[in-house]
Amino acid sequence: MAHPSLLPSSSSLLFSFSLLLFFSLTCNVEARDTPKHDCNPISYIVTEKLYNNSIFLHKDDAACPAKGFYSYSSFIEATKHFPEFGNTGDLITRKREIAAFLAQISHETTGGWATAPDGPYAWGLCFKEEVNPQSDYCDSTNTQWPCYPGKTYHGRGPIQISWNFNYGPAGQALGFDGLKNPEVVANNSVIAFKTALWFWMTEQKPKPSCHDVMVGRYHPTAADIAANRTAGFGLVTNIINGGLECGIPDNAQSNDRIGYYKKYAQIFGVDVGPNLDCANQQHY
Template structure:
């Protein structure tokens, strides 16, 4: 009887361990899928798979969730409100970069994110020949591709190295593989590139401005994320339409997530990096 009882207790303990969440889940908070279920994802991107969108059927929910699982800090840092706000901010920024909407578009201009997977009419091949660490490959274009519209050889090179593809020789991978496309966007979002901090650091409240940041009025908030992504062209300009478009997406998505946007939405008073 005693021996049988021991086996019974061991079996019970084993079953309890099986039912318990994995250690990584407990440490990292709720999964991305639990914070943005597929129904919410589809409600955010109402028109991404319309026939009018060149990226029709490319940006799938499954690819987004699988890519996010490779970046355990994304959407899993801080309070639930902070996690949702970060996801909303990320999706807002990539929506601006890939939007197919217009002022009078069905369901409004902010329902048309993830419509494009490649930059339309690029002005150059986006090769910086001065970058010897990430030299351009002959005949290749480093135009904007994927959700964040990754561009320039100095981004394709390190992104490819980090994610396991040859970004310099095969930049087209970003617009041919949905999973890789989302990974490049999340890599850009979570990776600090001095003197810039990462978008993730800003959105989870871990940004610690340097003296140079303070002098440039680079305060934490969605506006600073815009500065990190495209500040050289958009920040320090009062009422810039591109900045306002990013904000419009963020405001809609934050509402769908049931969270506030936080302060400092624009970067009109910030100096670019």
């Protein structure tokens, strides 16, 4: 059962409906007068100013290898292909999901350190490719998504998508050849953001989607309950990298994700919700 705090009340449902109606009416009126108006509801929560000056303060610093890559326009364009992202449930739920997504991609691409200027959580989206990959991330036993000769499937993009069994289906869903041309994820910023959102929105059994967890659609199985996999930001971490971070008290990587999430939740004016870490969860 979803945690009660993640379930919208009748009043919040009414508010969400009114908000969406406002978006629709505003877009219809303004689009008629200014055809280039961006009517994506995400842009009402994550403005360009907030994105560049508060959330990703140092992403375009000279010290960041991804300088100039992760533009606001690319992020907004990518979200248009996933209309339920950040647009499901009441406003608090929507903001929490966006904060959680931005926190996870910030950790995956962080250039921050403990004494970094503006703090360790001001350096998300600093990298677009994994540094010093330990292998080519080719699972040769996966015959459904066979590796292409000479290609490496190391982490790329905001969520550092990796392994052939992720590049293949992501490419199929998004319209590029992920097995033959994985490099596009580090060369095309819109596609890069799309791969991160694809991973976020897509259920990969036995794992639920990160989206379903954050919007209250997660329904734990008996195995989940036995493994203490309860809904919250910690479960999202479990989905993304549980094998290395979950079931470990005070894990540094998990703590970094939480630090980003707390900062972004504060920026959006929402609480972080329950079950922040996965220290007591078994990984999938």
